[in-house]
Every structure is written in C-alpha cells, then in structure tokens.
Amino acid sequence: MARNKTGFFALHWQQCKQALTDLKRRPLGNVLTLAVLAFALTLPATFYLFAKNMALVAQTWHTPTQLTIYLEDGISSVEAEQVRDKLAGWPEISKVRYISPDQGLEEFREQAGFEHAISLLDDNPLPAVVIAEPGTQWQAAEAASQLAAQLRTQPEVAEVRLDSDWLQRLAAIKQLVITLAGIVSGLMLFAVFLIVGNTLRLQVLNQRDEIQVMKLVGATDSFILRPYLYTGVWYGLIGGAIAWLLTVVITVLLEHAVAHLANLYDSHFRLVGLYWDETLILLMVAAFLGLLAARLSAGRHLKEIEPI
16 A cells, blocks of 8 residues: 555656656747746736735824814914813823914915915915824824814814825725736736646647547546646746746836835835745646646646547
C-alpha cells in the first residue's frame, strides 16, 4: 500500500516536471502566451490595488466628522464663549474650537483674492462660529446627523452644518472604483481562462496522432489528460508570478507621484502594494484558472479523439 502511494505521487511529480520541460521546448510560442496571460492578470491586480488604496484613503478621511455651528447674530463674545464651554461639557463632543467674527474675517483676508473684497465692507458680516468634533461613538453619519439636530435646538444656535457631504461623495467614488475593479477583474480573469483553454486545445489537436497511439496501448483519458492539467497550472503560476512582478513595478512607479499628491493635501498617506497573502491569492487564482481551463478544454477534445 505504501509503495502504491509512493508510486502515485512519484508519477504525478514526474508528469509535473515533464510539463514544465515541455514548456521550455517551445520557448517562442510559450513566451508570447505567458506575456498575454501576465498582462491579463496584471490588469485585475492593478485595479484591486487601486481600489484597496482608495478604500484606505476613504477610511483615513472619514473621521472625525466636523460640525460647524453658526451662532445667532448679535451674540456677544462672552456669551459665545459660554456656549463653547457648554458644548465642551457635552459627552457627545470630544473637542470644540471657537472662532470669533474678527478671527473669521482675518482668515478670509489672508486668503488670496478676498482682501480687496473685504476692504469694501463697512461692517463685519461674519457670525461667531464654534467648530465641534463628535466623540468616537458619534462619528458615524447617522449619529452625527442626530447630534446636529440636537444642536439646532439650542437657543444660541442659528445653523449647524455637518461637513459630511464631501465624505458621501468620496464614498460614492470609492464604491464606483470597487465596482469597476470587480467588473474589469472578472472580464480579464475570463480572458485568462479562454487563453489557456485555447492554447491547450491547440496542443491536443497537434498531438492527435500521439494520443491515438497512447489509447491504442491502453492509456486512459485521465492519464493522457494529466500532463495537460499540469501545463495549465504552470501557465497560471508563471503568468501570475510575472503579473505580480509587473504590479510591483507599477507600484514603485506610482509611489512618488502619490506621495507628492498626498503632501499637497498635508497627508502622510503612501501607496500600499500587495501583501504576501494577496500575492498568494493571485497565484492560487491564476493556477486554478489554468487548471480549470485545461480540464474543460483539453478534456473535452481528448474524448473526441479515438484510436483508428
């Protein structure tokens, strides 16, 4: 029994090595096939990388939500500071900052293009403003909206703006990118399946005479099919490895540009590449597609070949 198991695995190992040796015997055609497979696998890997980094950016910018509280006109600075102190004592609010009308006007004056317009004003039209950041449990969109509604009931508050519209747009863009990445990935993985299947179909047709001879001497379809299965797996593994290498090159090329863009927004975000587990999944998916394509394509054509 042990010898049978040893012989079984030894036979599989021999056919696996033989499949790789056969690939080396046809370098030109196989290099072209592997190049097409690599590019087809690089696209979904790159789109996944883009979607992952987009999700990380959205997660970084999602919190904390900021509430801009505009106080009633004519409220004194003492009363405005009392409102600030009262809101600072709320358990729902983690941090508050008071901006007086004079401070707000000075900030507008420092911005390019507003100095001349502000000089034409006789009075300061800006209200007193309190900037509040909700606590951790109140940073979700629904909870922050409830907190904003609660703040609007205060007698000193004229208006409350929840600075979350841009976050909703960012979430919509993120969802669009993820959906697009899923569609493109599905199409390109199906293309990988078709490429491997068509390549092995041509190999079966080219080796038709050899297959007929093998069936004449008693070889079963499963025995004849096994080398094609290993060939499909090698196609997937090698194509996946090249696709991973191309993805790394793309990550390195984009890293400087992404870092420069993040610095313009005063962010420390850096492009994140594929982790080792994601790389392993890429290789496993590519190998599985090669195996499945070989099983369906080569297996169907082997059944059609009968010894004369």
